[in-house]
Amino acid sequence: MSAVLxxxxxxxxLYLWRSGARVVRADLPECVHGRSLRxxxxxxxxxxxxxxxxxxxxxxxxxxxxxxxxESGTQYTVFEYEAEAxxxxxxxxxxxxxxxxxxxxxxSESPTDDLLLSSVERVTATSRRICDVLESGRSx
Numbered sequence: 001m002s003a004v005l006x007x008x009x010x011x012x013x014l015y016l017w018r019s020g021a022r023v024v025r026a027d028l029p030e031c032v033h034g035r036s037l038r039x040x041x042x043x044x045x046x047x048x049x050x051x052x053x054x055x056x057x058x059x060x061x062x063x064x065x066x067x068x069x070x071e072s073g074t075q076y077t078v079f080e081y082e083a084e085a086x087x088x089x090x091x092x093x094x095x096x097x098x099x100x101x102x103x104x105x106x107x108s109e110s111p112t113d114d115l116l117l118s119s120v121e122r123v124t125a126t127s128r129r130i131c132d133v134l135e136s137g138r139s140x
Contacts, residue, residue: 005049008094011137012056012130016041021063023056034059038067050096054087057130061086065126082119082126089127094134 013023021039028035028044034055035042041059043052061083069075091097 002049005053005096007137008053008134009049009056011134012053012060014137015133016060016063036060036062036067039063053094053096054091057090058083058087060130061126064129065122078116078119082123085119085123086127086130089123090130090134093127093131 016023021041023041023043025043025045028042030044033044033047033051036059041056041063043055043059047055062079065082065086066079069079
């Protein structure tokens with residue numbers, strides 16, 4: 001499983017590199033797994049592979065869907081919900097339970113249930129884009 005996770009991480013990092021961004025690992029506070037600023041995504045050092053992948057997907061969502069936005073304030077909360085939803089959808093697509101989350105059940109809500117339509121559209125488009133990158137990494 002660790003090799004599969006490493007391959008997914010490499011695929012996303014290569015995609016970012018080809019797109020003009022980069023990923024680094026650094027000392028971040030224990031409560032911060034990652035952050036994105038312009039074309040730099042920083043992951044906290046020593047994350048296990050599942051945490052690395054889910055954090056990378058989360059931060060990649062911000063990079064893909066939010067970096068061009070000039071809005072702030074309450075948008076920050078919406079952006080976090082969107083990144084969490086994309087993270088959940090991509091990890092589910094990969095069949096990987098997200099760290100710290102209970103296994104999904106038939107009764108559980110969709111990650112987009114409480115989002116605005118514009119958010120659902122961003123989440124859907126971003127999830128598809130990330131899954132396409134991961135799919136091309138499997139075949140390449």
